[in-house]
Amino acid sequence: xxxxxxxxxxxxxxxxxxxxxxxxxxxxxxxxxxxxxxxxxxxxxxxxxxxxxxxxxxxxxxxxxxxxxxxxxxxxxxxxxxxxxxxxxxxxxxxxxxxxxxxxxxxxxxxxxxxxxxxxxxxxxxxxxxxxxxxxxxxxxxxxxxxxxxxxxxxxxxxxxxxxxxxxxxxxxxxxxxxxxxxxxxxxxxxxxxxxxxxxxxxxxxxxxxxxxxxxxxxxxxxxxxxxxxxxxxxxxxxxxxxxxxxxxxxxxxxxxxxxxxxxxxxxxxxxxxxxxxxxxxxxxxxxxxxxxxxxxxxxxxxxxxxxxxxxxxxxxxxxxxxxxxxxxxxxxxxxxxxxxxxxxxxxxxxxxxxxxxxxxxxxxxxxxxxxxxxxxxxxxxxxxxxxxxxxxxxxxxxxxxxxxxxxxxxxxxxxxxxxxxxxxxxxxxxxxxxxxxxxxxxxxxxxxxxxxxxxxxxxxxxxxxxxxxxxxxxxxxxx
Numbered sequence: 001x002x003x004x005x006x007x008x009x010x011x012x013x014x015x016x017x018x019x020x021x022x023x024x025x026x027x028x029x030x031x032x033x034x035x036x037x038x039x040x041x042x043x044x045x046x047x048x049x050x051x052x053x054x055x056x057x058x059x060x061x062x063x064x065x066x067x068x069x070x071x072x073x074x075x076x077x078x079x080x081x082x083x084x085x086x087x088x089x090x091x092x093x094x095x096x097x098x099x100x101x102x103x104x105x106x107x108x109x110x111x112x113x114x115x116x117x118x119x120x121x122x123x124x125x126x127x128x129x130x131x132x133x134x135x136x137x138x139x140x141x142x143x144x145x146x147x148x149x150x151x152x153x154x155x156x157x158x159x160x161x162x163x164x165x166x167x168x169x170x171x172x173x174x175x176x177x178x179x180x181x182x183x184x185x186x187x188x189x190x191x192x193x194x195x196x197x198x199x200x201x202x203x204x205x206x207x208x209x210x211x212x213x214x215x216x217x218x219x220x221x222x223x224x225x226x227x228x229x230x231x232x233x234x235x236x237x238x239x240x241x242x243x244x245x246x247x248x249x250x251x252x253x254x255x256x257x258x259x260x261x262x263x264x265x266x267x268x269x270x271x272x273x274x275x276x277x278x279x280x281x282x283x284x285x286x287x288x289x290x291x292x293x294x295x296x297x298x299x300x301x302x303x304x305x306x307x308x309x310x311x312x313x314x315x316x317x318x319x320x321x322x323x324x325x326x327x328x329x330x331x332x333x334x335x336x337x338x339x340x341x342x343x344x345x346x347x348x349x350x351x352x353x354x355x356x357x358x359x360x361x362x363x364x365x366x367x368x369x370x371x372x373x374x375x376x377x378x379x380x381x382x383x384x385x386x387x388x389x390x391x392x393x394x395x396x397x398x399x400x401x402x403x404x405x406x407x408x409x410x411x412x413x414x415x416x417x418x419x420x421x422x423x424x425x426x427x428x429x430x431x432x433x434x435x436x437x438x439x440x441x442x443x444x445x446x447x448x449x450x451x452x453x454x455x456x457x458x459x460x461x462x463x464x465x466x467x468x469x470x471x472x473x474x475x476x477x478x479x480x
Contacts (some may be wrong), residue, residue, distance in 0.1 A: 007420075008141050010199075016139075018150050019192040020132060022156035024206065026188025027129045029159030030102060030123070032310075033167050035059065036340070037333050038105075038177045039118065040314045045174075046111055052315065052449065054111055056442035059311065061115050062122040063439035069126035069433055074428030077131045077477055078421065085198030087131040087138065087424070092193035094128025099182040106178035130431065134424035137414040140201060143359055145411040150355020153406040156349055159188075161344040164337035168398045178416070182467070284418055284429060291416045291478040292426075299413075299431040300478075302372045302405055302467025305379060307441030308462040309398060312449060313339065320386050320455045342395040347403030355407040363413035363480040365473050367404050373469025374401030379463030383456050394459075401466075412479050 040055055046055045073090060080086040101124055104115035140148050163184065167177035286293035314336050317323040323335040354367040378397035381390055417426045448458040 023192035025155030025159040028156040029163040032160040033163035062118045070431040073127040074424035080202040090131035095189035098124035106175040146355040146359035149300040149411040151408040281423035294475040297318040298469045298472040304437040305466035306464045309435045343399035346399035349399045351403035351407040354404040367408040371405030376463040376466035379459045382459040
């Protein structure tokens with residue numbers, strides 16, 4: 001794959017940002033409600049004696065599928081060329097398969113059926129989300145990425161609340177819950193794939209595959225770059241100017257003016273998928289790209305805390321807090337929704353504020369670090385206190401901390417990608433940290449919960465992971 005010609009300089013609209021936020025909201029809503037409410041309830045009914053271990057199996061298989069799918073679908077979207085763009089077909093296709101898999105889960109009555117259905121759902125979630133996230137470095141200028149990531153973060157945080165209310169308050173039963181999630185995924189995700197457009201310059205090929213650019217397109221690009229350069233950073237201006245003047249990669253040279261054809265396939269065709277090259281590309285050398293590596297490890301540590309904190313939340317309320325005894329007539333699922341509401345509401349202001357400040361001052365690391373440390377504090381609350389008020393306090397801290405983290409970490413990572421031509425693939429590698437945390441979280445948490453230390457020990461270990469992740473942020477040097 002060749003390099004994309006320019007760093008984006010044209011600001012995206014509020015409507016575009018809103019549709020992206022809704023798309024991410026739909027995907028995260030379905031996967032979170034499925035993992036926190038619907039699957040635990042279904043597993044507890046099918047296998048009440050070994051529900052913790054059985055749930056861990058469902059989660060682990062789904063997470064392994066996600067680990068494979070993240071870079072694979074990312075690389076495939078990087079190489080996709082169609083009249084609809086490179087990302088939108090994957091967003092639409094992922095949403096459709098996701099809805100179908102959730103409908104399939106609604107009628108499963110065996111653990112094997114849940115494992116298969118959730119694995120397919122995770123593949124579809126990943127395809128849609130990986131492509132949607134890749135549109136940020138494709139189309140959003142650097143100094144707008146904090147705001148875009150913050151708005152998307154609010155969508156991701158509000159999604160579980162919306163889905164939780166639908167699945168536990170407006171509807172009853174696991175089957176109705178899965179079907180409702182399938183419908184909401186279509187309503188929230190499809191508009192971004194159907195009603196947005198990818199810029200023409202992102203669909204043009206560079207030297208390796210042939211590139212054509214006429215005088216009219218050059219003039220429009222140069223005008224847009226000049227107008228935006230007054231508000232963008234020096235780096236962005238230099239890249240934009242270089243992109244409209246000349247691009248040189250190896251023996252082929254691309255110049256403005258009349259069409260210039262380079263060796264390789266015609267513009268608009270996809271490079272063939274090379275499996276050996278793809279597998280080699282999964283390794284991003286920490287020596288050559290240390291900032292990318294530190295960002296990956298820090299995200300793993302912080303998201304591991306979240307996976308451990310929420311993966312067994314329903315069982316924590318049932319077995320440790322004894323929620324249904326404290327609130328007769330209420331279900332533990334409703335208790336989970338109440339905590340999700342607290343988590344979401346406490347995250348909105350920190351999320352938006354962190355994104356805005358990181359754009360305003362061009363500084364990402366302080367917000368990411370503060371988010372990780374706040375998440376660690378939430379784990380410490382449950383390490384020393386086991387009660388419903390403690391669970392509420394921990395949810396407030398977890399929401400505020402994760403809001404700050406998710407608002408800025410994604411924006412920071414888009415500035416550390418090794419190669420523009422492999423944006424979605426490299427973002428998929430970063431997302432492996434999330435997948436790995438979802439895999440390791442239940443594996444680490446289950447023996448801690450069933451040991452003498454129980455839930456306090458599990459939440460204490462989770463707090464330690466968040467603290468380590470927050471500290472590792474400062475090893476990154478390429479971003480302030």
